[in-house]
Amino acid sequence: MTAAPAPAPLPAPPSGTPGKVRKSGNPPGNRRRDLLIAAAFLVPNLVLLVVFTYRPLLDNIRLSFTSWNISSPSATFIGVDNYVEWFTSDSSRQVLWNTIVFTGSAVVGTMVLGLVLALLLDQKLFGRNAVRSLVFAPFVLAGAAVGVAFQFVFDPTFGLIQDLLARVGIDAPQFYQDPDWALFMVTATYIWKNLGYTFVIYLAALQARRVELDEAAEIDAASTWTKFRRVTWPQLRPATFFLLITVLLNSFQVFDVISVMTRGGPLGNGTTTMVYQIYQETFVNQRAGYGATVATIMFLGLLVITLVQVRVMERGRES
Template identity: 70%
Template sequence: MTVTTIPGLENSEPTHEPPQRKRKRSAKHFLMACLLVIPNFVLLLLFTYRPLIDNIRLSFFDWNIASTRPATFVGMRNYVEWAKDPVSWQIVGQTVAFTFFAVFGSMILGLGLALLLDRKLKGRNFVRSLVFAPYVISGAAIGVAFQFVFDPGYGLIQDLLGRVGLDSPQFYTSPFWALFMVTATYIWKNLGYTFVIYLAALQGLRKDLDEAAEIDRTPRFRKFWRVTLPQLRATTFFLSITVLLNSFQVFDIINVMTGGGPLDTSTTTLVYQVYQETFVNNRAGYGAAVATIMFLAVLVITAVQVRMQEKER
């Protein structure tokens, strides 16, 4: 058995980079990383972490923003007052209900539309654009537009129900229907976001698994449950966090459509309570306490979601 060698490489040996050059290259990469990271870190520090710390600090004070009187340190009084107020727990329940149905509604409908429009259908690109368009429209504008849909006197729903002899629900006087109205409006606005993310995930699925399922003549629902859905687990986790965070911060739709009512607080959520206490009741310290409670709740929920995701890996 003969071994051939490449001419000119008979005596070649692995070359090792000199330590000095290696250190210089590492320092260059570190400097480049600092130049890219530091500006973003400074922006986060100034516009995210500093306001967060100031808000937590302010929650321990009694401060009327409409008065020249300086803030007074009151310790945990704002938190104790919030916890003892029955209205606070009503608002928490409304926030949980709104967030739950907003998150699951937009994700389920978004996935359904993505599965439908992932097929080769005529005019699907135009329909995709229509589905995504509401997401980029201002929430205040959508709230105004949907007032003409839900108005029990002349709205679209009233007209459709009137044609079959039914009365329209009182969306602006019934607490249940008012909360349903703002939730449905938000789902319609946010549907384009979940739809686009799921559509991109579906287009990146493994084709060999779909082909194997077709060869085995797997029923359509079982194929979706056993083949498609497991591959969308990471996307679903990402959407569950981002949609949850967005739902907690909904303000414009509620402010335009109901103003937190009817009955004063029937559609008030925690973020709307922060606005009411801070800028309407001029209780900036109490509003900061509510904002801190909301921040801690979101932090705990997100940590639990991340922990559950790590256990599934």
């Protein structure tokens, strides 16, 4: 008669004191090391921000309450006189209007045209990579160089536009004599130069969209407009908010194109924006205190606009 096999040994009880749970988390030494590493990366950047951003900003605000010739060693405190002068001056209203028209036209123009080009060049077309490069190329050029080149494009005597209009019997506008046409000229030049930026951002957003949504729209036989409005556009909203902020801030601070093409004219302040007025008052009229006032007003305006845009973006994400 065979003997029954021996029973398998029971598993050994877990080591350690029963009922105790091992604590998780970093030991104090590791946390201290992480804090030191974070400080090593953050402190130099904070120092640079304080020295080159926040301190000059505070100095500019301080100078806005003074009357200071930039060549003088001292400034005279005059309170809010500079602010009163700017808000009550007719030239300031013209400068503000020029800034609003230029900035609004540049933002709308670059974003709309950039979106249209991105939608077109997102299709499978022959030579689309070469066209993409051509659209983006002007963005990397210097603004001063673009301004010099477009001076010849808009020249009313021998410019490209004058030649094209003459072929159909139309007189070219006086771009350098009429303030409205001069403002149109610098705005069109700026849009041409910066179109590649919005184009590239929109193209990247289009290529990152969800393909299955497009396929579902095709299965449902949605029209092109319905597909764009219901499927494509909602996926482009984050890129649109980003572009709205960056393009507006950049357009608000344009100096090089205006300086090269019109120097703020014609007829006084025909194309003078707030940034160009800061340069004009500070370095040409030798009124650094008044120039600091214009810079402070522009900073506060941009700050309010940015805060509103960020708030709208947050509400869009919550909804």
